[in-house]
Amino acid sequence: xxxxxxxxxxxxxxxxxxxxxxxxxxxxxxxxxxxxxxxxxxxxxxxxxxxxxxxxxxxxxxxxxxxxxxxxxxxxxxxxxxxxxxxxxxxxxxxxxxxxxxxxxxxxxxxxxxxxxxxxxxxxxxxxxxxxxxxxxxxxxxxxxxxxxxxxxxxxxxxxxxxxxxxxxxxxxxxxxxxxxxxxxxxxxxxxxxxxxxxxxxxxxxxxxxxxxxxxxxxxxxxxxxxxxxxxxxxxxxxxxxxxxxxxxxxxxxxxxxxxxxxxxxxxxxxxxxxxxxxxxxxxxxxxxxxxxxxxxxxxxxxxxxxxxxxxxxxxxxxxxxxxxxxxxx
Amino acid sequence: xxxxxxxxxxxxxxxxxxxxxxxxxxxxxxxxxxxxxxxxxxxxxxxxxxxxxxxxxxxxxxxxxxxxxxxxxxxxxxxxxxxxxxxxxxxxxxxxxxxxxxxxxxxxxxxxxxxxxxxxxxxxxxxxxxxxxxxxxxxxxxxxxxxxxxxxxxxxxxxxxxxxxxxxxxxxxxxxxxxxxxxxxxxxxxxxxxxxxxxxxxxxxxxxxxxx
Numbered sequence: 001x002x003x004x005x006x007x008x009x010x011x012x013x014x015x016x017x018x019x020x021x022x023x024x025x026x027x028x029x030x031x032x033x034x035x036x037x038x039x040x041x042x043x044x045x046x047x048x049x050x051x052x053x054x055x056x057x058x059x060x061x062x063x064x065x066x067x068x069x070x071x072x073x074x075x076x077x078x079x080x081x082x083x084x085x086x087x088x089x090x091x092x093x094x095x096x097x098x099x100x101x102x103x104x105x106x107x108x109x110x111x112x113x114x115x116x117x118x119x120x121x122x123x124x125x126x127x128x129x130x131x132x133x134x135x136x137x138x139x140x141x142x143x144x145x146x147x148x149x150x151x152x153x154x155x156x157x158x159x160x161x162x163x164x165x166x167x168x169x170x171x172x173x174x175x176x177x178x179x180x181x182x183x184x185x186x187x188x189x190x191x192x193x194x195x196x197x198x199x200x201x202x203x204x205x206x207x208x209x210x211x212x213x214x215x216x217x218x219x220x221x222x223x224x225x226x227x228x229x230x231x232x233x234x235x236x237x238x239x240x241x242x243x244x245x246x247x248x249x250x251x252x253x254x255x256x257x258x259x260x261x262x263x264x265x266x267x268x269x270x271x272x273x274x275x276x277x278x279x280x281x282x283x284x285x286x287x288x289x290x291x292x293x294x295x296x297x298x299x300x301x302x303x304x305x306x307x308x309x310x311x312x313x314x315x316x317x318x319x320x321x322x323x324x325x326x327x328x329x330x
Numbered sequence: 331x332x333x334x335x336x337x338x339x340x341x342x343x344x345x346x347x348x349x350x351x352x353x354x355x356x357x358x359x360x361x362x363x364x365x366x367x368x369x370x371x372x373x374x375x376x377x378x379x380x381x382x383x384x385x386x387x388x389x390x391x392x393x394x395x396x397x398x399x400x401x402x403x404x405x406x407x408x409x410x411x412x413x414x415x416x417x418x419x420x421x422x423x424x425x426x427x428x429x430x431x432x433x434x435x436x437x438x439x440x441x442x443x444x445x446x447x448x449x450x451x452x453x454x455x456x457x458x459x460x461x462x463x464x465x466x467x468x469x470x471x472x473x474x475x476x477x478x479x480x481x482x483x484x485x486x487x488x489x490x491x492x493x494x495x496x497x498x499x500x501x502x503x504x505x506x507x508x509x510x511x512x513x514x515x516x517x518x519x520x521x522x523x524x525x526x527x528x529x530x531x532x533x534x535x536x537x538x539x540x541x542x
Contacts, residue, residue, distance in 0.1 A: 039347040044355070294343045295336065 014110045018095055026243040027057030033289045040293035067232035074139030075229065083137060084230065084237035087130025091244040093123045098251050099178045101261045101274040107178035108270065116177035117169065120252060121162060124207070127245060128154040131209075131216065134238070135226035146225030149300065150216040153206060156307035157213075161203035163315035164196040167322040168256045181260030185267075188259035195318045197257045199311055201287075204249040206307070208242065210288060212295035215303060250284035251277075367447035368430040371423055373467040374444055381411045381467065382442035385418040392437035397427035421466060425451055425459045 005013075031046065031053065038045030046053035071080055097116040099107035106112050113119055128150060135147020169175055171192065172183035183189075190197045206213035217225030227238045254260055258280045261273030298306070374382050385402025403411075403419030411417035434443045453459050 036347070039351070040343040042346060042349060042352045044351050044353045047355070290340060290343065294339045 011110060015096075018110060019092065022092065022095060022244060022247065023240070025247060026240055027061070029243050029247065029285055030060070030239070031056050032285070033292070036286065036289045037293050040290075061236075064233050064236035069232040069234060070229070072139055072229050076137040076139065079133050079137035080139075080229075081234070083130050083134035084234045084241070085130075086133065087127060087241035088237045088244070090123055090127040090130060091241040091248065094120045094248045097177060098248070098255070099181070099260070100277055101270045102178065102181070103270045107181075108274070109178070112178060113176070114179075115175045117165065117175050117180065117252075117256075120177075120248070121165070124245065124248060125154070125158055127241065130238075130241060131226050134230070138226075138229040140229055142222045142224070142228045143226050146216050146218075146222050146228070149222075150209065150226060153209070153213065153215060153303065153307075156304060157203040157206040157311070160199055160307060160311035160315040161207060163312065163319050164193075164199040164203065165256060167193050167196040167319050170319075170322050170326045173326075177255050177260075181255055181262065184259040185262055188257065188262070190257040190259075193257060193318070193322070195314065196322075197253075199315045199318065200253060200257065201284075203307075203311060204253060205288065205291060206303075208245045208249055210242075210246065211292040212298050213303060214297060215300055218297060220297075246285065246288055247281065250281045250288070253284050254280040366445075367449070368432050368445045370425070370446055370448040370451055371428075371434070371461070371466055372444050372446045373418075373421060373463065374442055375468060376413065380413050381417055382440045383418040383421060384412055384414050384440055384442070385416045385421075386439060388437040388439065389434035389443050392433045393428075394431060394433060395427045395429045397424045397429075398422070398434060399424075418463065420462070422460055422462045423466065425461055426456060 034056075035045040035053070046056040049055045049059045071077060096110045097113045097119050099109035099112065099116075101108040131150040131154075132147040135143040135145075135150065138144070168180060168189050171189060172180040174180060174183065180189075205211075209216040215221075215225075217227065222228070227235055230238060254277060260280075261270075261277045263273070263276035266273040266276055376382055383400075385400055387400045387402065390398045390400045399420065399422045400418055401420035402416045405411055405415055405417050430445065432445050435441075435445055451459065
């Protein structure tokens with residue numbers, strides 16, 4: 001029956017379903033973050049809207065929508081208004097190729113691209129345009145400083161991140177995301193690529209501008225960084241972009257290092273595989289929030305030094321060793 | 331960068347997730363306070379229902395924040411408010427100026443003005459926080475005689491459940507409390523709207539003209 005549908009309609013339906021799921025997931029990641037942070041700080045977090053605060057995201061959404069949408073008089077009006085959409089668009093686009101489970105006819109994803117990992121990295125690195133254009137177009141000091149930091153930070157950490165992922169690609173000898181997961185059916189890449197995994201999670205935190213690498217929006221120094229001037233729904237879009245990026249890098253970490261949907265009894269059972277996948281992604285998201293509840297922000301020069309002098313050499317070393325091992329033994 | 335320190339930190343925050351939370355779910359659960367906590371004022375009565383205040387204005391003089399305005403009046407046989415010659419014709423306290431120090435209590439020769447532990451008096455207008463006699467004078471059917479904290483039922487401080495074990499509230503008896511400037515009677519977890527004491531309904535006091 002599914003085969004009878006025209007391809008464009010199938011893709012449109014898949015995209016719509018995935019969009020709804022991802023946006024809902026964003027909303028509850030945000031709630032989970034507030035809850036978990038509160039619990040770590042001996043508070044209880046939002047608990048008034050709905051049972052256990054479960055309707056808080058809806059209340060937040062209503063608040064965001066009805067807030068005034070301000071544009072500073074010094075801002076570049078077109079780019080200022082466009083920037084949040086670039087951020088969300090690039091954040092969402094990555095889900096076009098991310099597979100969530102393995103069905104009978106192929107992986108469960110909108111598109112099964114054979115260079116999926118390259119596509120994801122190409123798209124997510126475009127996300128920095130949203131941030132730097134927002135800061136630049138705001139026509140104000142703090143956003144500009146924030147976006148300058150964003151550009152520098154993203155470029156610095158993108159290198160190490162890509163280097164750590166190339167190790168996985170070498171070992172799996174494919175750039176297809178579902179191919180990489182299949183290559184882990186016996187042994188998850190977290191074991192042979194443990195150094196790469198460590199580098200990946202550190203750089204992933206930096207890439208998504210999260211604590212302790214949230215210098216882009218460092219409250220204590222830059223008011224709110226690149227989105228200082230934004231309010232209402234446009235601010236909400238940046239928020240969405242940040243959390244969706246978080247979910248994206250968690251999905252990638254799961255696919256690349258934790259064996260994706262692989263798990264006991266998952267072969268031939270797509271739903272069980274999906275469950276494993278979701279559990280792994282949630283574990284990553286929790287780790288993110290956990291980090292935020294624990295670590296203080298790095299100083300800017302330390303951040304740059306750590307990226308260029310520690311992570312990049314380590315990632316290069318990891319890549320070199322992997323390349324030699326793969327060349328000699330595989 | 332000390333990696334062991336990072337893991338120690340992570341362990342600490344993880345452990346804190348399972349600790350008892352410090353939050354008190356405030357409007358619904360309230361923290362117990364000392365029985366004689368200094369909060370909203372009350373003008374007391376004698377056992378026979380007479381007002382204790384004799385309009386001597388000593389509280390007005392003692393008040394370091396100039397929050398109290400008293401205008402005395404003569405008692406007449408037809409219109410008797412207090413046992414002596416004089417009574418408080420007007421008695422107004424600007425609760426926004428008040429610092430709840432209790433010096434009015436100490437100055438009062440007849441123990442008329444007393445601080446009760448009620449502490450919730452938020453309101454939307456400044457004028458509604460100038461409490462006049464209609465809000466300050468305790469109605470004769472509740473608190474005659476004893477000081478607020480000595481009443482058999484205790485003085486209820488709030489309208490909710492009181493956190494922890496020690497409570498000064500007795501929901502069996504019912505009490506007067508102030509909620510958004512309106513006096514309301516609450517009893518057994520239910521809230522009733524004003525029962526006008528002395529026939530006078532709660533009303534907005536007139537704004538005080540320049541202090542004396």
